[in-house]
Amino acid sequence: MRHGKYRFLIGALAPPLLLYGVFVVSPYAQAFYLALTDWDGLSAEAGLVGLQNFADLWSDPLFLAALRNNGLMLVVVPTATIALALFFAACLTLGGGMRRRGRGVHGSGLYRIVYFFPQLLSVAILGVLFQFVYTPGNGLLNGLLGAVGLDGLQRSWLADPATALPAVTAVMVWSAVGFYVVLFTAAMESVPTDVVEAATLDGAGRFTVFRRITLPLVWDSVQVAYVYLGILALDGFALVQIMSVGPGGPDNATEVIGLTLYRAAFTYGEFGYASAMGVTLFFITLTLTALAMRATKRERVELA
Amino acid sequence: MAGAAAVLSGCVTAGGDDPAEQATGAVTDDNPLGVPEGADLEVVMFDGGYGQEYTRHAVTLYEERHPDATVTHEGLQKVGEVLQPRFVSGEPPDVVDNSGAGRLDIAALAAAGQLTDLADLLDAPSLDDPAVTVGDLLLPGVVEDGTLDGTVSFLNYSYVVWGIWYSRSLFDQHGWTLPATWDDMLALCEEIKGAGIAPWTWQGKYPEYMMDPLQSLAAKAGGLDLVYAIDNLAPDAWRQEGVLAAADAIHRLVAGGHILEGSEGLSHTEAQNAWCSGQAAFIPCGSWIEGEQQGVTPEGFDMAMAAVPALTAADALPDGAVQGASSESFLVPAQALNPRGGLDYLRCLFSGEVARGFAESAKAMPVVKGATDGLDLTSGLASVAAALETAGDNVFGYKYRTWYPELAVEVDTATGELLAGRADPEQWADRIQAAADAVAADDSIAKYER
Numbered sequence: 218m219r220h221g222k223y224r225f226l227i228g229a230l231a232p233p234l235l236l237y238g239v240f241v242v243s244p245y246a247q248a249f250y251l252a253l254t255d256w257d258g259l260s261a262e263a264g265l266v267g268l269q270n271f272a273d274l275w276s277d278p279l280f281l282a283a284l285r286n287n288g289l290m291l292v293v294v295p296t297a298t299i300a301l302a303l304f305f306a307a308c309l310t311l312g313g314g315m316r317r318r319g320r321g322v323h324g325s326g327l328y329r330i331v332y333f334f335p336q337l338l339s340v341a342i343l344g345v346l347f348q349f350v351y352t353p354g355n356g357l358l359n360g361l362l363g364a365v366g367l368d369g370l371q372r373s374w375l376a377d378p379a380t381a382l383p384a385v386t387a388v389m390v391w392s393a394v395g396f397y398v399v400l401f402t403a404a405m406e407s408v409p410t411d412v413v414e415a416a417t418l419d420g421a422g423r424f425t426v427f428r429r430i431t432l433p434l435v436w437d438s439v440q441v442a443y444v445y446l447g448i449l450a451l452d453g454f455a456l457v458q459i460m461s462v463g464p465g466g467p468d469n470a471t472e473v474i475g476l477t478l479y480r481a482a483f484t485y486g487e488f489g490y491a492s493a494m495g496v497t498l499f500f501i502t503l504t505l506t507a508l509a510m511r512a513t514k515r516e517r518v519e520l521a
Numbered sequence: 522m523a524g525a526a527a528v529l530s531g532c533v534t535a536g537g538d539d540p541a542e543q544a545t546g547a548v549t550d551d552n553p554l555g556v557p558e559g560a561d562l563e564v565v566m567f568d569g570g571y572g573q574e575y576t577r578h579a580v581t582l583y584e585e586r587h588p589d590a591t592v593t594h595e596g597l598q599k600v601g602e603v604l605q606p607r608f609v610s611g612e613p614p615d616v617v618d619n620s621g622a623g624r625l626d627i628a629a630l631a632a633a634g635q636l637t638d639l640a641d642l643l644d645a646p647s648l649d650d651p652a653v654t655v656g657d658l659l660l661p662g663v664v665e666d667g668t669l670d671g672t673v674s675f676l677n678y679s680y681v682v683w684g685i686w687y688s689r690s691l692f693d694q695h696g697w698t699l700p701a702t703w704d705d706m707l708a709l710c711e712e713i714k715g716a717g718i719a720p721w722t723w724q725g726k727y728p729e730y731m732m733d734p735l736q737s738l739a740a741k742a743g744g745l746d747l748v749y750a751i752d753n754l755a756p757d758a759w760r761q762e763g764v765l766a767a768a769d770a771i772h773r774l775v776a777g778g779h780i781l782e783g784s785e786g787l788s789h790t791e792a793q794n795a796w797c798s799g800q801a802a803f804i805p806c807g808s809w810i811e812g813e814q815q816g817v818t819p820e821g822f823d824m825a826m827a828a829v830p831a832l833t834a835a836d837a838l839p840d841g842a843v844q845g846a847s848s849e850s851f852l853v854p855a856q857a858l859n860p861r862g863g864l865d866y867l868r869c870l871f872s873g874e875v876a877r878g879f880a881e882s883a884k885a886m887p888v889v890k891g892a893t894d895g896l897d898l899t900s901g902l903a904s905v906a907a908a909l910e911t912a913g914d915n916v917f918g919y920k921y922r923t924w925y926p927e928l929a930v931e932v933d934t935a936t937g938e939l940l941a942g943r944a945d946p947e948q949w950a951d952r953i954q955a956a957a958d959a960v961a962a963d964d965s966i967a968k969y970e971r
Contacts, residue, residue, distance in 0.1 A: 255965065259608050259625065260633035279930075352791060353783025376725055376786030376941060462726045462786065467937050483601065484926045486629035487965075 251492035258488035270493035282469040283477045287451050295446035297390045302397035307427050310405040332395035344459030347388045351375050376462050378470040385456055397442050404435035440513045444506050474498050545861050553645045554865045559589035562862040566618035568596030571883035578878050582869040599623035613854035615863035620849045631669040632967050637853040639673040642864045648872035663888045666847045677847030680886040681807045682905050683733040689823035702831045703770045710779040713802045719781035722801035724789035728937035734805045737829040737844045738767035740917045744837030752920040754961040759954040768946035775942045785941045811901030812884045825904035842915035847888050924969045931956035
């Protein structure tokens with residue numbers, strides 16, 4: 218009987234593992250190998266160059282600019298998104314008036330759906346839409362500023378090195394918030410009402426309930442959100458490619474690692490060098506994920 | 522060094538073994554390129570702004586000449602993504618139109634030995650007249666454009682001319698005349714501004730659009746020596762007097778407030794639409810703009826291209842010299858199954874009959890001489906043909922953009938900064954010179970010379 222069980226297990230596991238090996242593990246392995254070569258992407262042969270590609274990275278101004286911009290996005294995107302999403306989710310679940318306590322603001326069901334809309338749009342469409350928002354002169358944002366008398370703030374948002382990266386980052390946050398509102402709302406709704414009610418009876422205000430009870434109980438979701446958003450912030454390629462001047466400009470203000478990598482591979486034909494960037498990005502992502510998991514680790518609250 | 526590299530190199534993929542047998546047929550008067558009897562042909566082309574009509578037209582001619590052959594013709598948007606694996610594994614098609622944003626790096630293809638030498642095609646008699654070779658039918662510069670390291674590796678089909686575009690009706694209405702020198706241009710800009718119209722706009726998101734008038738001014742002032750110095754990565758090439766003067770001339774548009782506000786943040790469509798709707802008088806562009814703006818150009822707009830004005834009265838190149846280059850690169854892969862057929866297909870493509878059809882259907886200049894003669898051209902295309910006529914042999918072009926894309930990226934970034942008013946001509950030149958020096962010093966980048 219035991220023997221049969223293992224045969225069944227192996228039989229069930231082999232096909233997915235094989236697919237995973239062929240389509241996920243082997244490309245990774247190949248990228249690691251290519252990172253050590255000078256492959257041009259077109260010939261069948263590639264010469265080994267050792268760690269030269271990795272050494273070159275640290276004197277490549279574009280890569281360094283990309284690293285800096287991704288670093289900034291890594292700080293801003295998860296923090297802003299999680300803060301906003303927690304705020305909205307709390308409004309949807311805790312924010313109701315005295316009579317709706319614990320059920321969220323009026324019409325919260327509708328808001329929940331509306332917040333999710335950006336998630337349904339592809340990144341490419343988002344990029345194009347926000348390009349119109351940021352259009353200099355008669356764009357939506359400048360028009361809005363003009364309408365409320367803030368003409369002094371009007372500018373070419375994507376063409377000014379000071380505002381280009383914030384403009385792109387804002388789109389990332391805008392598009393991500395909705396999903397995490399839904400995620401956090403679901404988590405908050407699973408917080409037992411008796412705990413909340415007990416706290417309320419003890420005289421806790423809504424903010425205290427949120428800080429002392431809700432947040433600790435949804436911390437697992439926040440942790441997951443942080444990792445996902447961190448990975449999102451390390452990418453940003455599609456938005457930058459579509460929206461930014463250059464792309465990657467002005468003056469490399471919106472250069473991201475994905476774009477530097479793409480250009481190295483497909484414009485310069487330096488696939489080996491590009492693979493080295495990919496491998497570096499892989500390790501950065503891995504390290505950050507591990508750090509984030511560790512730094513946000515808290516004691517688990519058992520509710521049963 | 523080379524030996525060590527060969528020892529260290531390994532196979533990237535399982536492919537790349539011995540190429541399949543490449544058949545050739547008997548060379549006769551009727552079959553000057555020796556296409557093997559009944560061999561199939563596969564054509565993969567970029568399906569872009571010029572459409573597929575002309576490449577299909579050439580398929581028809583090819584099929585008439587080789588009735589036994591099955592011809593496959595496919596149009597793609599992303600040529601590179603689809604063909605890269607086929608090149609690597611040694612199974613490319615017989616003819617490729619390597620164009621569009623997703624094209625393969627043609628210099629890298631050539632360096633990897635993936636391209637057939639097109640010399641036989643150039644020497645072959647043309648389809649129109651057996652006494653004239655295919656090479657003799659081509660406009661000046663086309664063979665040079667396709668030559669890498671002394672080998673003709675590809676031939677471009679469309680002839681693009683760069684200049685500054687304006688609306689004839691708008692200019693007639695205000696009584697403005699085209700400036701002959703840059704000083705005239707600046708004076709005219711003041712006049713245009715007086716009429717409540719921005720003198721210039723440009724496709725700010727893609728700074729290379731403004732680099733074209735800038736480098737045209739530089740070439741006119743300094744002549745071909747200046748152009749070659751830049752392309753050959755000569756020391757201080759970007760700090761030559763003519764280059765600095767040209768950058769200063771363009772910078773004067775910024776300093777004088779002659780550019781439509783916010784242009785530095787506009788995409789090419791937004792800027793071109795602003796121009797078409799009369800918000801600005803001039804826009805720099807290549808000759809494709811008429812086709813691109815077809816749907817939005819108002820009735821009676823009468824767009825026309827003018828050559829970039831002379832920088833000074835003492836320019837090295839004569840008046841009317843224009844920047845021109847060919848594009849839409851057709852090539853025959855070295856590992857194709859039927860390379861002789863590929864060459865013969867190109868012989869059909871570069872015939873007067875197909876070229877005339879191209880001018881009509883794609884509204885662009887083909888590289889075949891005299892192809893637009895007697896055709897009823899649209900206002901823009903007619904102005905381009907006239908500009909080419911005036912220029913005669915004085916058509917110049919830069920190569921650094923194709924040879925050294927690393928440098929082009931930095932040139933565009935610096936030009937964007939110049940046009941946004943955040944860098945002056947000196948800083949602009951210093952920045953590009955530093956990038957050019959870095960490319961020159963980088964042994965891993967293949968160098969070219971002209």
